[in-house]
Amino acid sequence: MSALAAAVQRRLNRIFLRDDVNPTAPFRCWRLEGWMQSVDRTLLRRLAGPAERALSARVAQLCEGRFEESKARLAVIAGLDLSRFGYALPPSGRVPPTDTSRS
Numbered sequence: 001m002s003a004l005a006a007a008v009q010r011r012l013n014r015i016f017l018r019d020d021v022n023p024t025a026p027f028r029c030w031r032l033e034g035w036m037q038s039v040d041r042t043l044l045r046r047l048a049g050p051a052e053r054a055l056s057a058r059v060a061q062l063c064e065g066r067f068e069e070s071k072a073r074l075a076v077i078a079g080l081d082l083s084r085f086g087y088a089l090p091p092s093g094r095v096p097p098t099d100t101s102r103s
Helices: 003-016 032-047 049-063 068-078
Strands: none
Touching (some): 003 032
């Protein structure tokens, strides 16, 4: 499902998808998901480019630098050079200590 379709469906779920997670929705439309996939295939994916780019940019911004230390610890534990696979790691020498007591 495109980012645009997901955004539209999130809003429609509040009204049309009454279930255990959303018991306050005024209506129960079990076909909403199938209908959204159909609308996405026929229309929304053609319009979704800007929404997809905005979502990708936001995710990249939120995740930038966030997992480098944990990837460095994983590299030490696994004995692998993860940078060879394109993973960003902290500058050399800044590998945080690995707690191996929690297995």
